[in-house]
Amino acid sequence: MSEILRPTEAQQAAAYDQIAAIARHHALILSAAGGVITIVHPRTQREEGIFERIQWLHGWGKHPAKLEHERAIAEAGAVPDMDKAQAHYQALAREIAERTGEEVLPEHQQ
Incomplete structure (x- = not known):
């Protein structure tokens, strides 16, 4: 069995950047500041009444x-x-x- 290596800080930062880009592209970000991103599932956006606001913030509505x-x-x-x-x-x-x-x-x- 191969040992899973802990990712480096650079790898973690790159993963964070990729996740942020994907979330931004799909209008999933409710807020982002200081390295903390709040990502909200589209179903939850609708259930919580924030879907239209998030779409507008991302330039899609x-x-x-x-x-x-x-x-x-x-x-x-x-x-x-x-x-x-x-x-x-x-x-x-x-x-x-x-x-x-x-x-x-x-x-x-x-």
Whole structure:
């Protein structure tokens, strides 16, 4: 039976870089800072209500506030007064920014 050799620090660092690249490519990263990456399974992303946010953070989807706004319009079954819709959308964006601590995107600012 062959002995399994402990990987070197360089091998571990290379493995970390490969894992990070794969997770980034597949939009699995919730957060990353200081060498710590939080990877979330897509099913868990949906179950926890963070799928849209992670997709947006990875550049693969619309901002969650915009998606929420579009859903509200679709549920209403008609296009509401555009001034009211824009004001509602901006209010949602501000509310989400306050809850999450994320900057309000320029398109949401008045």
